[in-house]
Amino acid sequence: MIIRVKAFARFGEVLGKELALELDHGSDIDGLLALLCASQDAYDLIFDESGTIRDYVTILKGGRHIQSLDGVRTVLKDGDEVAIFPPVAGG
Amino acid sequence: MIIRVKAFARFGEVLGKELALELDHGSDIDGLLALLCASQDAYDLIFDESGTIRDYVTILKGGRHIQSLDGVRTVLKDGDEVAIFPPVAGG
């Protein structure tokens, strides 16, 4: 299945701004992040030393925070859009 | 001597907006007000029942509050400009 990923600001520079990733059916956010953070730079940007997603990382699926869903265990389906970004700084 | 008087807002409507009053040499604000408030309407606007100048009345001589001078005993001289007005309400 194809998952579309949008990354913003520094995350876009490191991960790529707009991606379409091919994932196995039944994959979750955890699986998506494994693919997305294959490089050391990308991994270090999103995860801390203990392998936990850094506090400043926001991940949305279909516009909803994954915390309000099943966190990294949130299951994806074909065509889902996932957004990942650092703290906002507009204005 | 001639004293120029400017009155604003309601005070201008009752007393006249711009006046040039002829006063005896050595007259003070008290004397000016006596002339200015000859009519009952004018008197009631400026003075309360006990003959005291109402709280909301501001009187300036040459741009300075008469309280910072000698109050109603402030002596006038030829060409002085006196302003009299109610509380401001701009904005």
Next chain:
Amino acid sequence: MIEVTEDDFNVGKILNDAKHPDNGALVTFLGIVRDDGISGMEIESYTDLAVQELNTIEKEALERFNIRSLDVIHRTGTLSVGDNILLIVCGAPHRKDAFAACEYMIDELKKRVQVWKKELHKDGANGKWVGEET
């Protein structure tokens, strides 16, 4: 710039003039004749003194807040509902100072600056002076 004038003003132009490399924030207050069942307002000023008092308040604001510019234009004369009465434009590096100084200016202006407003009624009847109890 401090002005008390009968003329209307161009807000866009004044805001543009207030741009300064240090200013990241411009906060503007625009006072307009509101439809309170009136047709308009007659605004009177003791202009010399009003300008002097506005300059004094501007100086206070420049001392109290980290701002770079403060412009005030107060109109006088006969204005209709929807017409501009007052413009305050405050420029500062940061927004908190710009908001605080702009509010300081309008609050003090209302208390201290020699301007008076009379309501003009739709039926042509003599309106009351704003702030009068009677």
Next chain:
Amino acid sequence: MIEVTEDDFNVGKILNDAKHPDNGALVTFLGIVRDDGISGMEIESYTDLAVQELNTIEKEALERFNIRSLDVIHRTGTLSVGDNILLIVCGAPHRKDAFAACEYMIDELKKRVQVWKKELHKDGANGKWVGEET
């Protein structure tokens, strides 16, 4: 009106459109690219979500404060020092509400709306994203 757009805006026109017979006060916040030793800024947004969040904040402001209108335009793209970034126009019968709602909008926008800014350096070097520690 809520917009996230590359286009510049005409402040005078937007203020004029915000005039409403009930509005006695229009408070405007204009954010500008400030010269912090930079040549400009690159502004990026997650536009769909940013517009949605701005609408949510506008709704909150309309519930909390006695205001009649709240307009927000946030620009994106490459901007130079002195360029407009953000315009907020809040109209209310009375000034206190207009100031409070305008400040609420900018404070919440900075915390919640999906927009990011990158500094562009005069020497062409890669600037930092605003808010990043590194």
